[in-house]
Amino acid sequence: MATFWQSFTEQTGWRLDQRSRSVGAPKLLPVVSADQSTLSKASARMLAESAANLIVRLREAEQAVVRQEAELVVTTTPLADPEQQSDFSARLSDVLMGAAEGIGCVAAAFYMLDDDTSSLKMRAQYGLQPPRLVVAPRSLRGALADLEAMVSDVVAIEDCHSTDEVYSSPEPFASAICAVVAEGGVPIGTLWIWNNIAMDIDSTALAVARLAASSIASEIRAERLLRRVRSEQKTDITLKAVSMWQELQLPPAMPLAKGWYVDGCTHSDSPVAGSWHTWDILPDGQIGFAVAEAHSESLDKAMIAATARAAFQSHSGYRLKPNQLVRRVADTLWQTNTGEQLVSLLYANIDPETGEGVLTCAGSTHAMVLSSYGFRVLTKDSQPLCSFPDYQPVDIAFRLQPGEVLWAATGNMIKSAERNKRGWTQQEIAAIVSEHIQAGPHEVIPALWRSIVNADSVGDCTAAILCRQ
Template identity: 40%
Template sequence: MTKTIPNYLRIHRGIDRQDSTNREQSQNLITSFWNSYSDATGWRIDSRASRKNNVLELLPAVTSETPQDHSDEFTPVVGRIAATRLATAASNLTEQVLRTRECLRQREAELASSAAMIGVEHDGKVSADQIEQSLADAMEACKCDAAALYMLDEDTRYLKARSVVGLPIERLENPPRELRGSRGDLEAMVQDVVTIDNMTAGSIDTWNSPEPFAAGICVAIKVDDIPIGTLWLFRETTTEFGSTESAIARLVATNLSLLLRQAPQAEIFDNPQPHQAIQEIAQWQYESLPVGSALAEGWRVDGMIESSESWATGWHHWDVLPDGTLMLAIAEATDPTATGAMHAAVARAALAAHSGYRHTPAQLIQRVSDTLWQTNTGEQLVSMTYAHLDPETGDGIVSSAGSISALISSRYGYRPLISSLSAPLNTSMDSNAANHEFHMLEGETLLAYSKGFATAGADQMTLGGHIRTAMQLEDRSPLAMLRRKLIDLPLTQERGALTLLRT
């Protein structure tokens, strides 16, 4: 008869390690400090008391060295006031240490992520909690007691601990260890994964394990088959790792590699850069805007658009009509998204289509509104100001609908031209545009501008004052001076403006 000994009945030789107790429970320096504080001062912090205005409450500390028969008469060595000041300072220092450790923990995760981005610009945004969760899952699946992620430096000479689970957080503060001579790491980089059932088999530790455990698994972290680090899973007792543990380690290594590369991709999806098609449309928008120039003898015109997006929802245009009349137009869609840019393009196309024959400003505004009304079932809301001006006399007519404002300024002051806002085009079938007649003298500038200026804090008085200053300085580019004056204005909303100067 043959008696088979079950596999679970084995005798393992124990391993004597001086720091086994330190590994079982990481030394808590902060707790040790407060214990020393109580021993030295005779006071302890009352953790049950509520802290008001960050004031600590102290109680007499009764330690094992305090005589039991005189515990009621025990007098602290340090007075309460001095002990409170010391405890408050120590508490603040403790909080700073904890914050520093958390920053270190997060920074190590970011550096680990940057190592995964070979030849790719990286912003370093990755969660340390995500990495630690992957380590914890691997540790639990393989029934290990600790896990650590080590990443190679740029010269592939050193391995630095970037994330740990089940080990003291101080491991992140340790200097990097050399890759040379680290048998476990080197073999893992060649074989993908190495299982070590007994670190000290044969009484000699040839694996050069980074932590003094009895057994462990080392798996390589790779990007495009290039090793960038290793993951160690440690176990307190010797064991026999099988194919299951090896497969789990490989899966976790793959997951970590993807996780470390996830940060830049996440930013692409969270803060999407404009698509190439949108970039091309935006380029067309800006290239199709007219450049400031002399529109006629004695008349200079200029325009601007500032947008926080790649596209613009507004535009400006000017021309000389067949009868010699100067034509000015500025518009802005209500929708600030790319859809609004398309609404503005429809209005601009309508302007080009209807400005080739005789018309008044009110008639053209109505025709643009009709086009918006008929070409879409949605609300293509567009604010628009359109003006005609006789270059000989300086007399003009302006028609406006929506949120575009206008003023005329000279060296002596300014006067509003359009200040009362109305409904934008396509709000109803009729445009209901406001019409005004005006006259411009030599040395005066007409400024038409969108609501983005007022939203950022530049009201009519501010704009009129800057144009007035430009007129006093005989500046032939008042819009350029206006932009210089408002250079620190926050760009919270798109801003568009148009100026017409009579010299």
């Protein structure tokens, strides 16, 4: 910049007031009398202001380059905000400054290996001109000092201009030290420290270089760990919000109609659930009762389950038979995706006056009618919704007598030799329900919940009961 202002003075006859270089608009003083100046003061001031604005923009661009180069050191983690980037780049610069000043040198730089370990790119520097950071990477092939440092930790070049010197410096200095920067014993780059004059490099200087290289590696590890922790914290907050939303969508246990009690639970080993249950009194006075499960091993199961729930709710207000409603949900899932939204769904309508009901199921949902005399199974496994277009489920008629319980659940609740090694047998479920129904229907689901929680791992599962008292 000094060269620019010197040229400005020579060409215009006006010089920059030293006191205005960093504060406010530039102020000009005449080098010669105003009559002999090639520009008027107003024109010179306008030119100086434009130049000052360009200089500010250039400084900002240089700082951005410094931050971005430091950011590329930790490219395996999510990008940080500009303030965090500035903090990390400042810490790297402080380490480089400490290394240079500790040895009595004038400059230092950190070069990082690329993913192919074929080139070295300057990522941070001290004592060099900022534009050096945007210079193209240099090839590792032929970089003898860097290669030797990666083998023997550190290399000393006491006189870079000596004809007997084997190693060369990537920057035009008289002497240099090159030390390897490694993580877990694996080189990730090199640290260079330079001086303007040839110098005797003793063991103390080499130890300082090794320590500085180790400090750079530590700063990189610490920054990566910090960002990973912050990213996990943000993810945890998001997942907790989704989990809480899912819990709020589940209906509470209640006497749904005179002489009828309904309860249910949904459990998941993962942060969010892929199954749900619901019930309601339909416009025609019948009881609507449903459980569902999305088939996916990843977190998208929560979104698939929410889509199925929305489709179910949008159709449940119409006078539809269970198989008609399930068919409409299947059509909605098929039309809103490419066939990957696989969902198991069980839906039943029960007349609270007579106990007569109709049930339709798709996929791996289960339903049994339980009483003190035993149980009878109502369902069997089939293809889940969205397996193919034009899904045609069938209705299953049943009747609940006073004292009987309709139990429904998703696939993971029932143990199966072919598909599910976990869960419980139908006899075990019947025993749990029969044991606790005597104390009241409100004791059944808590007992099932305790069994689920105490089990090793059952994945996503939902169970619900409808008890006719």
